[in-house]
Each structure stands twice: as structure tokens, then as C-alpha cells.
Amino acid sequence: MKEASRRSFIAAALVAGVGLSVPVAAQTVSGKLVLYTSQPERDASQTVAAFRRAQPGVDVDVFRSGTTEVMSKLAAEFAAGQPKADVLLLADAATMETLKKDGRLLPYPEAKVEGLAAGSYDKDRTYFGSKLITTGIAVNTAAKLRPTSWADLAKPEYKGQIAMPSPLYSGAAAIMLGTMTARPDLGWTFFEKLRADDAVAVRGNGAVLTAVANGEKSYGVLVDFMAFNAKAKGSPIDFIFPAEGLPAVTEPVAILKTTSNPAAARAFVDFILSTDGQKLAVSMGYIPARASVGMPSWYPAGAKINLMPTDIAAVVQTNARNLSRFAELFGN
Amino acid sequence: MTDAVRVRGRFEDYVLLWGLVLVVFVLSVCPLARLALEAIAPGGRLSAAALMRVLANSTTWTATGHSLVTALGGTLLAVVTGGTVALLVALTDVRGRNVLVFCFVVPLLLAPQVVALAWLQAFGPSSPLLKMLGLAPVLGSRNPLYSAEGIMLVLGVQYAPLMFLALRAGLRTLPQELIEAALSGGAAPLTVLRTIILPLMRPPLLAGIVLCFVSCLGNFGIPALLGIPGNYVVLPTLIYQRLSGLGPDALPDIAVLSTLIGVIAVAGIAAQDTLLVRRDFRIVTASAVARPFELRRGRVPVEIGLWALSVVVLVVPLLALILTSLVPAVGVPLGLRTATLDNYRFVLFEHAAAGRAFVNSFGMSAAAAVVIVLLAVALAYFLVWRPSRMLRVVQVVTEVPYAVPGVVLAIAAILLFLKPLPILGVSLYNTLWIIVFCYLARFLVLGLRPVIAGYRQLDRTLEEASQIAGARLLRRLRTVILPLVAPAAAAGALLIFLTAFNELTVSALLWSTGSETLGVVLFSFQQGGDSTYAAALGVLTVAVSIALMLSTLVMAPRLPPGVLPWRD
Numbered sequence: 001m002k003e004a005s006r007r008s009f010i011a012a013a014l015v016a017g018v019g020l021s022v023p024v025a026a027q028t029v030s031g032k033l034v035l036y037t038s039q040p041e042r043d044a045s046q047t048v049a050a051f052r053r054a055q056p057g058v059d060v061d062v063f064r065s066g067t068t069e070v071m072s073k074l075a076a077e078f079a080a081g082q083p084k085a086d087v088l089l090l091a092d093a094a095t096m097e098t099l100k101k102d103g104r105l106l107p108y109p110e111a112k113v114e115g116l117a118a119g120s121y122d123k124d125r126t127y128f129g130s131k132l133i134t135t136g137i138a139v140n141t142a143a144k145l146r147p148t149s150w151a152d153l154a155k156p157e158y159k160g161q162i163a164m165p166s167p168l169y170s171g172a173a174a175i176m177l178g179t180m181t182a183r184p185d186l187g188w189t190f191f192e193k194l195r196a197d198d199a200v201a202v203r204g205n206g207a208v209l210t211a212v213a214n215g216e217k218s219y220g221v222l223v224d225f226m227a228f229n230a231k232a233k234g235s236p237i238d239f240i241f242p243a244e245g246l247p248a249v250t251e252p253v254a255i256l257k258t259t260s261n262p263a264a265a266r267a268f269v270d271f272i273l274s275t276d277g278q279k280l281a282v283s284m285g286y287i288p289a290r291a292s293v294g295m296p297s298w299y300p301a302g303a304k305i306n307l308m309p310t311d312i313a314a315v316v317q318t319n320a321r322n323l324s325r326f327a328e329l330f331g332n
Numbered sequence: 333m334t335d336a337v338r339v340r341g342r343f344e345d346y347v348l349l350w351g352l353v354l355v356v357f358v359l360s361v362c363p364l365a366r367l368a369l370e371a372i373a374p375g376g377r378l379s380a381a382a383l384m385r386v387l388a389n390s391t392t393w394t395a396t397g398h399s400l401v402t403a404l405g406g407t408l409l410a411v412v413t414g415g416t417v418a419l420l421v422a423l424t425d426v427r428g429r430n431v432l433v434f435c436f437v438v439p440l441l442l443a444p445q446v447v448a449l450a451w452l453q454a455f456g457p458s459s460p461l462l463k464m465l466g467l468a469p470v471l472g473s474r475n476p477l478y479s480a481e482g483i484m485l486v487l488g489v490q491y492a493p494l495m496f497l498a499l500r501a502g503l504r505t506l507p508q509e510l511i512e513a514a515l516s517g518g519a520a521p522l523t524v525l526r527t528i529i530l531p532l533m534r535p536p537l538l539a540g541i542v543l544c545f546v547s548c549l550g551n552f553g554i555p556a557l558l559g560i561p562g563n564y565v566v567l568p569t570l571i572y573q574r575l576s577g578l579g580p581d582a583l584p585d586i587a588v589l590s591t592l593i594g595v596i597a598v599a600g601i602a603a604q605d606t607l608l609v610r611r612d613f614r615i616v617t618a619s620a621v622a623r624p625f626e627l628r629r630g631r632v633p634v635e636i637g638l639w640a641l642s643v644v645v646l647v648v649p650l651l652a653l654i655l656t657s658l659v660p661a662v663g664v665p666l667g668l669r670t671a672t673l674d675n676y677r678f679v680l681f682e683h684a685a686a687g688r689a690f691v692n693s694f695g696m697s698a699a700a701a702v703v704i705v706l707l708a709v710a711l712a713y714f715l716v717w718r719p720s721r722m723l724r725v726v727q728v729v730t731e732v733p734y735a736v737p738g739v740v741l742a743i744a745a746i747l748l749f750l751k752p753l754p755i756l757g758v759s760l761y762n763t764l765w766i767i768v769f770c771y772l773a774r775f776l777v778l779g780l781r782p783v784i785a786g787y788r789q790l791d792r793t794l795e796e797a798s799q800i801a802g803a804r805l806l807r808r809l810r811t812v813i814l815p816l817v818a819p820a821a822a823a824g825a826l827l828i829f830l831t832a833f834n835e836l837t838v839s840a841l842l843w844s845t846g847s848e849t850l851g852v853v854l855f856s857f858q859q860g861g862d863s864t865y866a867a868a869l870g871v872l873t874v875a876v877s878i879a880l881m882l883s884t885l886v887m888a889p890r891l892p893p894g895v896l897p898w899r900d
Contacts, residue, residue: 040860061762061845065852066859068576072739073841075575076746079370079583084750084762140663160474166560168573198474200561207557209861213663214453216475226861233661234670327391331563 030057033264036074037089038067039251043284047089050280051271058264066204067091067171078104086259087268089130092171092249093312094178094319096127099254101316106255108266112273119309120250120289129250130272132287134305135176136246138208138227141236143218149243150186153219154193162194163211164221166201167326172223172249173204177322178315179247179308186244188325195329213237225285228298241300245308250289341804348805349718352711353726359773360729363744364590364736370747371587382584395570396592398559399549402483402566403596406548409488411541414495417638419525422503424625426635433500433898434881435642440493440830441877442649443854445553446870448486450649452477452557478562483555487548489645494547494827495540498782500897501823502536503529505789521625535788536820538604539781543827545600546735546777549593552837567593568737575739583743590740597735598728605724650874657867675868685848686869690876692764693850697832700771701825704779709814709821711780713805716787717795730780733773738837745770745842762844770838775831779824786820823897833877 037044044064052060063073067090077083083104090096099105105126113121113128120129137147143161147153153162165173180186202208205223212220213235224246227239253272255265271277278288285296287305299305371382386392417436421429439447455477476482506529514524530537552568559569571586627634656662658671679686715723733741749766752759760766790813798812814821836851843852850873857866881898888896 040862041856042860042862063844064856065840066855068572069739069840072575072582072743073746075583076743076841077750079375080747080750082750163561168563169560169576171576200474200478201563203556203560204859206859206861206863210449210662210863213661215663216453230661230663230861235661235663237663327563327565 029055029264029267031261031264032059032061033261033268034061034063034084034086035089035268036063036070036085036087038070038091039064039089044089046284047272047277047280050276051268054271054274054276055264055267058261058267067095068169071095083256083258085256086261086265087253087255089251089253089272091133091251092175093122093127093129093252093310094175094316095171096122096252096254097312097316100124100126104257106257106259106262106265108255108269111266111269115292116273116289117291121252127252127254128269128273129252129289130277131251131281131289132248132307133172133251134224134241134246134248134287134307135172135221136224136227137240137242138212138220138222139238139240140212140215140218141238142215145218147219147240147242150180150190151244152242153199153221154190154197156197158197158219160198161218162197162199162220163208163217164194164199164201165205165208166203168201168323169203170205173201173221174319174323175249175310175312175315176221176247177326178318179310181322182311182314182318183244183308191326191329201326201330209235209237224287224298225296228296229285232298239298241305243306245306247308247310251286337802345805348710349714352707352714353722355707356711356726356730356776359769359776360733363741363748363770363773364594364732366748367583367587367740367744368591370583371591374584382588386585386588391565391570392589392592395565395567396596398480398564399566399568399593400596402480402487402555403545403548405480405484406487406491407541407544409484410491410544410548411495411537413488413641414492414540414544415499415537417492417641418496418499418503419529420634420638422500422506423525423529424627424631424634426627426631426638428635430898432638432642434878435646436496437493437826437830437881437897438874438878439490439645439649440827441834441874442653442870443553443834443836443851444486444490444551445557445836445858446653446854446866447490447649448477448554448557450652451486451489453652454648477558478564479558480564482558483564483566486554486558487551490551490554491544491547492645494543497823497827497897498536498540498543498785499533501782501820502533502539502785502789504819505786506532532789534607535785536782538607539785542601542604542731543778543781546597546731549597549600550735550737552737552739571737571740586740586743590736593736594732597731601728601731650871653867653870653874656864657871659864662861662863675864676872679865679868679872683853683865686853688846689848689850689853690873692847693833693835696764696768696771696849697829697835699768700775700832701779701828703772704776704828705783705821705825707776708779708783708824709817710809712783712787712817713809713813716784717792727780727784730777733770734775734777738770738774738835739841741770741774742838742841762847764847767839767842767847767849770842771832771835774838775828778827778831779821782820782824782827783817786817790816826897830877834873 035048039047041064044062048060048062052058063070070090074083074085096105100122107124107126109125111125111128117132121127137153139146145157167174167177180190181188202211205226208220208222209226209230211217212222213230224239227237231237231239253269255262255269259265273290275290275293278290278293281288282294282296285298287295287299372378372380374382420426421433452475455475477486510528511524514528550568552572555564555566555569556572559566565573567589571589574582574585574589655666657675659666660670660672660674664670715727745766749760760769794816795808795812798808803811834851835849836855839849839852840855843849850869854866854869857863857869884896
């Protein structure tokens, strides 16, 4: 108890320090911090560089790869009894929920959550959503039809022209599957119709982008920032916000219980949730968790994106069943 | 030779033999045994739960069936194409031989997932090639490569160079006298091929077949791209599925599935080895053979066929890569106004990791190639000329780290090396050395197989003569045997280098800041949707590698004959 309260005192002092001026905090936090992340390469290096500017005393080592690779590395490290990571920044809350259930995460009750979107962070304060990554419909600009809803995709006119990320290989897609099948207006019927339409499930969002931008498929189920970043560079691609709403993942940040540098780990969480950290996310093209810092340039001005609420606990619980049903449905 | 000297010589032989056995044990057995421990005793408690769970799951057996089908199909295609090309290039008077060989070897430099993607585009509705011919399938039609046949086709194309290199090295030792005798005795060329050449070439043929089979079995990139859309699951993709649906059971499950792949690989090897037992494949002289067969009127058609093949295996994927590297973003049509070198500028000058990755990958692949070949030459000596039951086991276990998917070997290495090494107290974790270790373990068989085949074709009299003259084993290996098996060893070294250079699946889990590999950087770009950067990096890799391959021609006069496959 004493230890915990002392820690929280330091953390509180730290947060105050960050709030007042950067140099004060710089004196309090130092040492090495190991970050495992599934952010895209460019975003990961920008995030680390910005954190280093805020906390020059901390040396950051990064391991960046796909969520599956990061989690495999972690699982092996857990099994060998010596996890090396201090903080995680991973695509989806379901993964974090699994880690939390296994008792791997360190709660951070003093984290500054005021102003964050409701439900974007764990109620036990073990992981905190850093942004919102929505999934909508990407359309090749040469495509004949413009779907306006998910239900449109299930129509026969779209036969053979749809690509989506496979939930068997992508955690974010598994959340989408769990969210959409739980809804009465879509449910499994929607996926059965997609199957009848010969939709293909590819390995990840990167593969969906390539297929749609190349015109190999006209329509794709894709994350927002990838579509908009490609569009900004000139790819013939548009992004549609379906009427029923968009499932989203939150790319949460969390501290591992086994961290050897809890002070620096808390400072990292603070930075990600701070105004500066959130502005950085916006500049990379993401919807921030803290709405007050503004929206990315692609965000429809004045509009409000209709998000599909996700019950993470339910998704975690139904995940295995959903995946095997999906595998059966889309099997040969 | 005094008794004392003889005893010392024998002692040295023993030290060398057991040293080699120890090395193979550490490389091939330790990591996977550590992983297998997770299967039978997760968390240190003995349990058959994972075994039962995986074996009772019908998906496991579907995937096993699919793995067998695609691996056998891919092997067949690779063996037929690679073998035919090797025979034509080595035995007939086709022109432009060196360039052809070059075109046929370079595709090994292209990462499998890149090749698969290029083929997908080449056959899809957006294919520039098919559009030009007016054959492009209508938008929305299903790509024919998303199928078992598609996987076999691309696997076959990808691994045909393995067969080609193995057989071509073997054909270097073909004795001219036998063929001339048969031909002057009136035998038709095909009869000579069937009754003399192919029987003599059995060791390299079988070496090539096994390499292709094990490679197809363990390949992840191709079935990932072509199999996932149709949910045609094979063992490597099933393992990946289990990993991404991470639960507490993931490690034990993948350990069981990897064991299954290992069992299939070992069964395949055992099957081929029974075909070699009690046969003598020694060739008396190692005379370089002239082209014995003149194609005459058939020459032009054969040449057209060979060039068409090289277009298919090299030009299609390479062209797709180059075109993608020149556009500002995926899907932008290439034209004078849109073409840009920005991707190259970014990769070369703005992305620090790309340059570092190139140096790392080059150094680690070259080191792995050299170390493995030296190991292989010594190990094969015992395997072929002093066989024993123990050595049979040693040979078989070297195949397993190559047959399991790279990600499995990487997880095994993490389990093994996370904590500092006992006694020494140093930790390999998060250094380049853990990747080097995995390369040595994984690619050992790529060097060992061709070298063994080389030994099987050697006549031992030369070695015995130098032994009687008092030369010790190490000296005999260096001065007598190494020059004789040099072509096979070089083919093996080349295979290792080319394969490791673009390798992704092992290093994806093991890299750390400063020890990036080319595969890791490529993967990062692709995953973030930056295929144009990935393409630029891919083109640069191929360009630099080709330059390096050409530069070896300068050293060629000082190397034993046949070391460079692209030089007669």
C-alpha cells in the first residue's frame, strides 16, 4: 500500500510537471523504455521522436511489427518468463483485454482521462485508447456504383468485387466481425450475403488497399486513415461512411506489470494522452481520443461520424466461436 | 607413418566429428526442442491437452492435406522446369547460356510474397499485360490464382531455381567419356539421357527434389497471399491464424502444428533416402563436359522456349515491381507526367533504416553462407564416407528448422535466448547474433544437401591417396576435397545467400533497433500500405545483387571451375 501510494504521488507530481513545463518533468524521468507497437513504421518513429522531445532523459527502444508478430514475440517472452517490453501501443482493445485478463497489465489510476471520449479507456485504467481508427468502405474511383451503406455491399450488383481484411488473421477485423454480427440490422446474414457475393477476405488492411487502389477489386472494407493517406498521395480511391455506422478500434496504450521503469512508462502514457500527443495523432491523419485537439483534414467538416458501439468484453467472449463460424462460411 | 601419428590423427577426427555433431545439436535440435517443451509441458506442467486439442481439430487435418497437395504439386512443377532447364543449359549447344542462367537464378532474390503479388496482378482484371492482349478478365471476376492450383504454380516458379542449381552443379561432374562412348555406339540422345545421365545424376536430382519439397512445405508468403482469400488453409497459414487469434493456448498449439510439419518433412526425406541406399554414384573423373548434344534444327525453338520461360519467371514479377516503384501511389496509372523517382529518393536518403537493413542483410547472409558451407563440407565427409546410424539422425534433424515456418523458429529462438546464456552470462537477445543463429539453423540444409550430393559423385581414391601420403583430415578437406566439391558447395552458398537476403519471417520477430533486415523494412512498408516504397526497395535490392553477382566474374579465373553457375 505504502509503495503504491508513494508511486502515485510521484506520478501525480509528474503529471503536474508535464502540465506546467517540460523541463521539470525531464529531470524526474530517465532511463530506458522499451516500446512494442503495431503502429505503421512512420507513425511509430514520429511518436517516439515527439516523446523524446518531451522527455529527453528517456531512451526509447522500439520493436515495431504487425499485431500478430508483436503478440507472438510477447507470448514467447511471457513463456520464457522475462518480458522485455515496458509499454505497448497496439491496434485493438480486445488484445489488451486478453492481456488484462491474464494479469499482465499495470493499472494507472491517475492517468489523465478527462476530456477523452467516453468508453475509449478501460474502466480499471489498465489501457487507454489513443485514437479512433474507423472501418468503412473504400471505393475505386472507376467503380460504377457508390454504396451508401453496409447493406448495399450485400446486394448482387457487387458480386465478385469486394475485398475485406480476414478476421482470422487481423485482430482489428475480428473486432469488426464481433461488432457487426452482434447487430440485428446486419448480423450473420450480412456475412452470408457477402459470401454469396464472392467477397474475398485477404490478410490485412494493406492488402485491401492494394487490391482496391489497383482496381483488382472495386470495393474494399478498409480503415479510414489508409484510404485517406493513399488518396492524398494520388491513389484513385474514395472512402465512404456507411449509414449504419462504422466499427472502430482505439489503438490503446498500456503498461506491462513487469516494467522495470514504471515512471518512464507512465510518462509515455501521459504523453500519448496529452494535448501534444493527441495533436500528433491528428497530424498523422487519425481521429484523436481527445476531441478538443481538432480533427484530421479528411474529416467531413461539421459532420459527426456515426460510430458503431463495440462491447469489448462480449467480443472477447464470442471471438473464438465467431472465427470458426467465419472460417466455415468462407471455406471452400 | 608412425603409430603415434596415426593415433593423433584418429583423435583429431573424433574431435572434429563430435564438434560437428554438437554444432548441429545446438542449431537444429535445441531451439525446436525448447518449443516442443511448450507443447507437452506448457508453463512447466506436463499436459497432453494441446496435443489432443490440435489433433482432434478437423482444420488441422484439412490443412495437412492441403499442405501435402500443394507441396507435392509445387515440387513437381519446380523439378520439371528447373531440371529441364539445367539439362538443356548444361548439355546442349543453346546460345546465350550465361545470361539465361542469370535470368533463372535472380528470381530467388525476389521475396515470395512480392512474386505472388506480381503474379496476382498479372492475371487479374487490372493486369496491364492482359489488357494489352485484350484478354483481361472482367472487373470482379475471381482471380484464378486464388486456388490450390495457383499456389502450386507460384511455388513451382519460385523454387525451380533450387532444382536448377542443384542439378547444374551435379552435371559439372558428368564424365565425357561415357557419353561419347554411348553416342559413338549409336545410342540416341534421349537414350543416353535416360540410361546414363539421369541415373548418374540421381544424388543431385534427389537433393533438388527434397529441397523443393521442404521449401514448398514451409513457405508462408505464397499461400498467405493466394490461399487466405479462398480460405485454402495450409499448415504454415494455420499456424499464423493460431498466433493472431492469440489466447493462452497459442504457443502449445503452434508447437504441435510445427511438429506435424517436421514429421511430414522427415517422412519425405526418408522416402527419398531409401532410393539412394546401396547404390554407387561415384564418377571416376571430374572432367568438365563439353556440350555433347547438338540441337541442330531444334535449337531455335528450344531457345525461344527458354527465353519465354525466363520472361515468365523473371520479367513478369520484376516488371511489376519496377512499374509500382515509379508511381507516386498505388493505382496511379504510370505515364510521363505521373512517373517519379520520389520512392527511390525516400528509400535511399530519407529512410535511415533502409540503408542499415541492406548492410545487415548482406553481412548476415554472406556470413551464414560461408559458415554453413564450411560446416557442410566437413559434415558431409562423415555423412557420406563414414556413415553411421547416429549420423543418419544428424542429417535428418538438419532439415527440420528449414521445414517449419520462420515465425516458429523465431519463437523457439526467443524461448531459448531470452535469458542470458548459462555460464557465459551474455545475452544474444535483441542483437544481430540471434538472427545469425537462426539463419545458420534454418539454412544449414540448403548448403548441406548440395554438398552431400557432390560427395556422392566423388571418387574417394584421391582422398585416400593423400591420406596414405600422411595428410591429416583437416588438410585433406582443405586441399583435396574442397576443390573437388567446390561447384556443389558454391551452389549451396549461393542458395543460402539469396534465400537469407530477402528473408522476412524469422527476422520479423527478432529484429531490434539497429538490427533491421531488408525483409523487415519491406514488410513494414507493405503493411502500412506503402507498396511503392516497398517496390523501390525491392528493385534496388535486385539491382545491387545483380551488380554483386556480375562482380564475381572478376574473381572467376582464380576459382575452381564450376563455382559460379553463371559462368561456363
